[in-house]
Every structure is written in C-alpha cells, then in structure tokens.
Amino acid sequence: xxxxxxxxxxxxxxxxxxxxxxxxxxxxxxxxxxxxxxxINPQSxxxxxxxxxxxxxxxxxxxxxxxxxxxxxxxxxxxxLKEWVRFVKSRCLPVGILFVVVLAVALVGxxxxxxxxxxxxxxxxLTVEDGKFTEDISQISFDKIPTLDRESAEYLGDRxxxxxSDMVSQFEYSNDSTQINYQGRPVRVAPIAYxxxxxxxxxxxxxxxxxxxxxxxTQEATVTRLTEGMKYSFSEPLNRNIMRHLRFxxxxxxxxxxxxEIDEDGHPWWIAPRVVKTIGLFGGRDIQGAxxxxxxxxxxxxxxxxxxxxxxxxxxxxALIMEQYDxxxxxxxxxxxxxxxxxxxxxxxxxxNYIALNDDVYxxxxxxxxxxxxxxxxxxxxxxxxxxxxxxDAPGATEYAAMASAxxxxxxxxxxxxxxxxxxxxxxxxxxxxxxxxxxxVKSYAMVNVARYDIVATGNSVTACEQAYIRQLTEKGVTQxxxxxxxxxxxxxxxxxxxxxxxxxxxxxxxEGEDVFYSISAAQNREVVTLNVGDLVTIDHAVAAEGSQxxxxxGYSLTIFRVIGEADSPTDTIPQPAVSSFSPLDSxxxxxxxxxxxxxxIITQPKx
Numbered sequence: 146x147x148x149x150x151x152x153x154x155x156x157x158x159x160x161x162x163x164x165x166x167x168x169x170x171x172x173x174x175x176x177x178x179x180x181x182x183x184x185i186n187p188q189s190x191x192x193x194x195x196x197x198x199x200x201x202x203x204x205x206x207x208x209x210x211x212x213x214x215x216x217x218x219x220x221x222x223x224x225x226l227k228e229w230v231r232f233v234k235s236r237c238l239p240v241g242i243l244f245v246v247v248l249a250v251a252l253v254g255x256x257x258x259x260x261x262x263x264x265x266x267x268x269x270x271l272t273v274e275d276g277k278f279t280e281d282i283s284q285i286s287f288d289k290i291p292t293l294d295r296e297s298a299e300y301l302g303d304r305x306x307x308x309x310s311d312m313v314s315q316f317e318y319s320n321d322s323t324q325i326n327y328q329g330r331p332v333r334v335a336p337i338a339y340x341x342x343x344x345x346x347x348x349x350x351x352x353x354x355x356x357x358x359x360x361x362x363t364q365e366a367t368v369t370r371l372t373e374g375m376k377y378s379f380s381e382p383l384n385r386n387i388m389r390h391l392r393f394x395x396x397x398x399x400x401x402x403x404x405x406e407i408d409e410d411g412h413p414w415w416i417a418p419r420v421v422k423t424i425g426l427f428g429g430r431d432i433q434g435a436x437x438x439x440x441x442x443x444x445x446x447x448x449x450x451x452x453x454x455x456x457x458x459x460x461x462x463x464a465l466i467m468e469q470y471d472x473x474x475x476x477x478x479x480x481x482x483x484x485x486x487x488x489x490x491x492x493x494x495x496x497x498n499y500i501a502l503n504d505d506v507y508x509x510x511x512x513x514x515x516x517x518x519x520x521x522x523x524x525x526x527x528x529x530x531x532x533x534x535x536x537x538d539a540p541g542a543t544e545y546a547a548m549a550s551a552x553x554x555x556x557x558x559x560x561x562x563x564x565x566x567x568x569x570x571x572x573x574x575x576x577x578x579x580x581x582x583x584x585x586x587v588k589s590y591a592m593v594n595v596a597r598y599d600i601v602a603t604g605n606s607v608t609a610c611e612q613a614y615i616r617q618l619t620e621k622g623v624t625q626x627x628x629x630x631x632x633x634x635x636x637x638x639x640x641x642x643x644x645x646x647x648x649x650x651x652x653x654x655x656x657e658g659e660d661v662f663y664s665i666s667a668a669q670n671r672e673v674v675t676l677n678v679g680d681l682v683t684i685d686h687a688v689a690a691e692g693s694q695x696x697x698x699x700g701y702s703l704t705i706f707r708v709i710g711e712a713d714s715p716t717d718t719i720p721q722p723a724v725s726s727f728s729p730l731d732s733x734x735x736x737x738x739x740x741x742x743x744x745x746x747i748i749t750q751p752k753x
Contacts, residue, residue, distance in 0.1 A: 163236075166206035173202045182392040184399050188422040193251040200244040204237050211236070254426030260472070264480040266424045270431060271469035276526070276535030282502065282569045289501065290607055291331045291361035292579050292587055294563035298322060298333040298366075300585040302357040305366035306337065312368070315344045318357060319380065323404045324499050324506060325458040331361040331501045336405050336413065336440070337368075338380035345382065352376040352441070356405070356413055364587065375413055375440040385443070387415050391436060394445055398436070404459040405440070413440035418460050419447070430468070432532070435460050450531075458506040459529050466508055466527045466534070467493045474512070490515040491522060494543055496564050505530055509567050511544055512536065519546045521595070524567060524574075539574045541595035547576040550598050551591035555580055560588060567595075571615050571624045594623070605649075608687050608699045634663075635683040641676060652676065653697065654684065663700035670703045681706040 177198060183191035211232065234241075260267045293301070303318040322335035336356045339345035352374025359366045377387050384390065387403055399420040406416050415438040423429035435453050438445040453460055474491035475483040482488055494511035501507075506529050511521040521543050527534040542550070548562035561583075565576035574595040579587045580603070590607055592614040594600040600617050604610030618624040636656035643652050652673045653662040663684050665673045676682070683704040689695055 162207065162210045166203055166210060169206045170199055170203040174199050182388055185396045186399055188426060189399055190251065190427060193247050196247045197244060200240050200247070203240050207236050208232065258425030258428030260476065261480050263424050263428065264476045266429060267472040268476040270429055271473045271534055273470070273473060274535050276537050278537045278539060278574055279569065279572050281535065284569045289330065289362060290568065290577065291566060292590065292607065293359070293361045293364055294579065295322065295333070297581055297585045297587055298359040298361065301364060301366040302335055302359050305357060305368055309368055312355065315348055316340055316353065321379070321405070322359070323406055323459055325406050326501050326504055326506055327407060328409060329504065333359045333361060334405060334407055336375060336378050338378065342382070345380065353378055356407070369411060373441050377415065377438065377440050377443045387438065390443055391417055391438060391445065395436060401462060406457065406459060408456050414438065415440055416457055416459055430465065432461055432465070453530060457530055461527070461529050461532045463497045463508040466532070467497065467510055470525060487515045493525065494521065496544055498564050498566050500526065500567060513543060519543055539595050542593070542598035544576065547593040547598050548578060550593055550601050551578045551580065554591065554601055554603050555589060559583065562591070570611060571618055573618060573623065575614070606699065612701055632688055633683060633685050638676060638678050638680045638682055641678060660696060662697045664697055665700040665703055672705055673703055676705060
C-alpha cells in the first residue's frame with residue numbers, strides 16, 4: 146500500500162502557514178518597491194497601489210498554503226465561493242478590512258480633491274502679477290541670445306561625443322539635457338550614459354567620466370572631463386540609480402523628475418524637487434523644497450524652497466507652472482464658468498521656451514483665450530527657482546503663427562522654424578526664431594513682431610537679422626529711426642583681411658588709430674572688393690555690446706572716398722569710388738579656421 150507523503154509539521158500549524166505567507170508577501174513587496182519605488186506617503190496614489198498589492202499577495206499565499214478541504218465533498222461553484230469567503234473571514238479578516246479601507250481612502254481622496262469642489266484653491270495655486278514689458282525685460286546683448294533649441298543642442302552634444310575616440314565605444318550622449326545659466330551664459334548640460342549593460346559592468350567602478358555642455362549662444366559643444374567619475378545617474382540599473390538612491394534616502398518624499406545641473410565651479414549635481422499635494426489628498430500639486438544630490442559621491446542635502454541655492458535654476462518645471470496657470474486661468478470665475486460661458490477664461494498655448502534674466506532661468510509661454518484661436522492675449526514669465534510669475538499684456542500672434550510666418554520667408558531654402566524666444570527689440574515684444582536645416586543645424590534667424598506678425602526679418606547672423614528687423618520697424622512707423630543700434634565711423638584704411646565663411650567672402654577692415662576690425666560682407670557691399678589701404682571710408686556698424694571688448698564689429702554699409710590732388714580744406718575732398726581693388730587672389734594665406742560644423746574659413750592678408 147502506497148504511503149501518503151506528509152508535509153512539514155511546521156506548515157501544518159496555522160502559525161506556520163501565516164508566518165510563511167508573511168515572508169512571501171514581504172519578499173514580493175520588497176521586489177515591487179525596489180522596481181517601482183513608490184513613496185511611503187498617503188498623498189501618493191502609488192502608495193495605495195502598493196498596500197493593495199500586499200493585501201492581495203498575502204490572501205493568495207494563505208489560500209494556497211491552506212490546501213483544499215479534505216472532506217471529499219463535491220461542491221458547486223456557489224458553494225466553493227461561500228467556502229472561500231468563510232475562509233477569508235476566519236483567516237484574513239484584518240487584511241481584508243485593510244484592503245477595503247485602502248480602496249475607500251483612495252476613492253474618497255480622489256473625490257475631495259476634484260476642482261469642482263475646490264475651484265478657488267486650485268485658482269490660487271499660482272500668484273500672477275501684471276508686469277511691464279519694457280521695464281522688466283531689458284534689451285539683451287547679442288552675445289547672450291540663445292540661438293539653439295533643445296533638439297539642435299542635443300544634436301550638437303551627441304555629435305561632439307562621437308569625436309572622442311576614448312569614450313565613444315563605452316559611453317553615449319544621454320539626450321537628457323537641462324537648460325541653465327552657467328557663469329552668466331545660457332547653456333544646456335547633460336550627463337553621458339553607459340552605452341549598454343556590459344559597458345556599465347566594466348566601467349561602473351570609475352563611474353561616468355564626463356558631462357556635455359552646449360553653449361546656446363555660440364553653438365559650441367564641449368565634453369567636460371571630471372577628475373572623479375559620476376557614480377549616480379539614470380543609466381545606473383541598481384542601487385546607484387539616482388531615483389532609487391533618493392527613494393532609499395527619503396522614503397516618504399514625493400519627487401518630481403531630478404534635473405541634472407552644474408554649479409558655478411562646474412561640479413555636477415542632481416536637483417530633485419520635493420512635491421506636495423496642497424488640496425484634498427491628491428490635488429494641488431506644488432513644490433515644497435528640493436534635494437540636492439552630489440552626482441559623484443551621492444551625498445544629499447534637503448533645502449526648503451526659500452533656501453535653495455541661487456545657482457540652482459530648475460526647481461519648478463515648465464509643465465507644473467503651465468498646469469497651475471491653466472487652473473488659474475480657467476477657474477478665475479468659478480468651476481461652472483470654466484465649462485459654461487467661459488467668461489474671462491484663459492489658458493497657456495502649446496509649447497514653451499526659456500529666457501535668462503538676472504542670473505535665473507524663466508520659462509516663457511503664451512496666453513490665449515479658451516477658444517484657442519491664432520492670437521495671444523499676452524505671455525507669461527515664471528522664475529523656475531522661485532515661481533515668481535508675471536503676465537504681460539501683449540496681444541498678437543501665437544508662437545506657431547509666428548513660426549509659420551518666418552518659415553514662409555525661407556520656404557525656398559527648406560528651413561524649419563524652431564519654437565520662438567521672446568525678446569525686447571527696440572522696446573517691442575519680438576519673437577526670435579532660429580531657422581535650421583534638415584540636419585538640425587541653425588542656418589538663419591528670423592524676428593517677428595508680436596503685435597504685427599507681417600513684420601518679419603531674416604538674416605544669416607543675429608546682428609544682421611536685428612538690423613533688418615529694426616529697419617522694418619522704422620519704415621512702418623513702429624519705432625523712430627534713432628533707435629537703430631548702430632553707429633558710424635570714418636577714417637583711413639590701415640589694414641585689410643579677408644575670410645570665406647559659409648561660402649561668402651567677408652572683408653575685415655581696420656582704420657588708422659583703431660584696434661577694431663569691421664566685418665563687411667562682399668555679397669551685401671560689393672564695393673568692398675575695390676578697397677585699398679589708404680582709402681578714406683565711412684562705415685556704418687553695430688554698437689558693441691555693453692561691457693564687451695570684441696575686436697570685430699559687424700559692418701552694414703561702406704562708402705569709399707578718394708582724394709583728388711592736394712586739398713586745402715575739407716570742401717576740396719571730392720567723393721569718388723575707389724578704382725583699385727583688393728582680391729583674395731592677390732593675397733597670401735595666414736591661417737585657417739575649422740568650424741565644428743565642418744566649414745573652413747581661410748584668413749588672408751595682402752601680399753607685401
């Protein structure tokens with residue numbers, strides 16, 4: 146006769162089965178927590194999912210370990226269900242009650258957090274002040290205007306990584322850059338990442354050896370090597386993953402996505418905004434402070450929102466600011482009005498950009514009416530560190546209408562308009578739009594007047610674009626002629642050099658007694674090819690940026706004079722076009738400049 150196998154005596158006891166069920170539940174719970182990283186916080190919906198999962202796992206374990214009834218009675222499905230309910234009541238009643246409570250709290254929390262019950266609280270999440278455009282936003286100098294959008298900056302960063310033979314086989318560009326102000330300049334900075342899991346395994350002891358910095362003005366991408374590698378990042382799969390590291394350090398904190406930044410010394414940090422829910426249980430998402438985590442050592446410090454260091458630029462994300470304004474604009478006259486009537490209802494437009502002001506980064510977006518037509522009522526500027534927010538009344542075209550207008554001017558070249566940047570040009574709110582080619586390289590620039598988007602100017606450089614734009618403002622009576630930021634100089638030509646840049650010949654002219662060269666395009670001023678050393682000239686040129694000591698200024702127009710005979714007075718000087726010429730063919734090469742985009746400039750000077 147076959148002997149029946151008996152199980153462990155320990156598992157035959159109720160205590161043993163309960164203890165084993167708890168152990169299995171704890172293991173499953175730890176694995177879920179390790180992967181999903183829910184905050185142990187009643188304001189987190191993931192916390193309730195975590196508790197419900199633990200309850201379900203425990204009940205299943207107890208049920209499976211208890212085994213089937215041994216009375217050999219055949220039961221119908223209804224009887225089996227009753228038997229199971231009786232079993233749950235006898236063995237899992239506390240857990241069942243906890244499960245019901247978790248579901249009830251989550252459901253009630255969702256209901257009491259709805260805007261229909263708390264419209265005024267949602268409206269007041271964001272305090273919006275009225276601003277004065279010309280007073281708050283000064284005219285920015287040419288050397289501080291960002292000329293790249295995020296996509297172009299990511300492309301340049303990725304391409305720069307490809308030039309580093311010692312890194313490209315092990316690491317890759319992370320394509321997760323953050324715009325910050327670094328040493329007074331707008332830049333995008335991003336960590337590099339392990340190329341794959343094998344590369345992580347072989348390099349994890351040293352960490353990530355560098356980060357990529359892209360200057361948004363000069364379009365220069367550089368890889369900054371670190372003396373000690375970054376051990377904490379999103380490309381780490383285990384404990385040093387930045388989200389897992391922060392969760393284990395701060396298990397009760399709700400975090401927004403950590404942003405990578407560098408301080409003024411170039412040291413890498415992760416900025417993790419701490420999220421709180423201020424309305425009901427789950428509503429009114431806001432920021433209470435931020436955790437700053439050293440990307441190299443993993444050491445973390447928490448700061449309340451009023452104490453966050455001034456070099457930090459990203460605490461309030463654009464998505465959060467736009468979400469809070471949409472509540473502010475739609476609920477300004479109550480919840481019912483936001484659906485019926487919509488009197489005074491405004492919302493943010495699609496898309497946003499960044500503006501550097503007073504060493505902080507501000508997020509910019511347009512404000513339009515609820516029917517989302519092709520015109521803006523104004524625009525919003527919000528400080529990403531302090532959430533100081535102002536609305537500027539500037540009716541005009543939406544960003545996408547301005548982009549279409551700019552793109553239409555260069556449609557024969559196939560350039561694509563990027564999302565605009567809002568600038569103050571001659572006291573006028575102006576959309577500044579870089580135009581890029583199919584390779585995501587910026588090739589031209591456009592300026593579109595916000596109020597009158599029929600005023601569109603383009604240029605191959607920022608200064609040329611601005612000059613064309615201001616001329617149109619003057620011609621159409623929007624501004625006065627004296628607002629044109631250029632000046633005039635006259636003198637004797639002391640030195641001439643030339644360079645071929647992007648297929649165009651530029652002449653660099655220095656006058657006697659000056660150290661500055663004036664850059665003049667042969668395509669726009671053909672007379673420059675006839676220029677000789679010793680000629681008397683008048684040059685209209687750009688004004689140097691405040692505080693700038695640049696040795697080259699853009700020249701816009703050139704007038705050449707020749708002296709006939711010996712003049713006894715200035716009235717004896719007769720303007721005549723110069724007849725001799727200076728040509729690159731009659732010059733000698735003194736240098737070659739190689740650009741990051743593969744273009745080459747040949748620098749020449751006249752042969753002796």
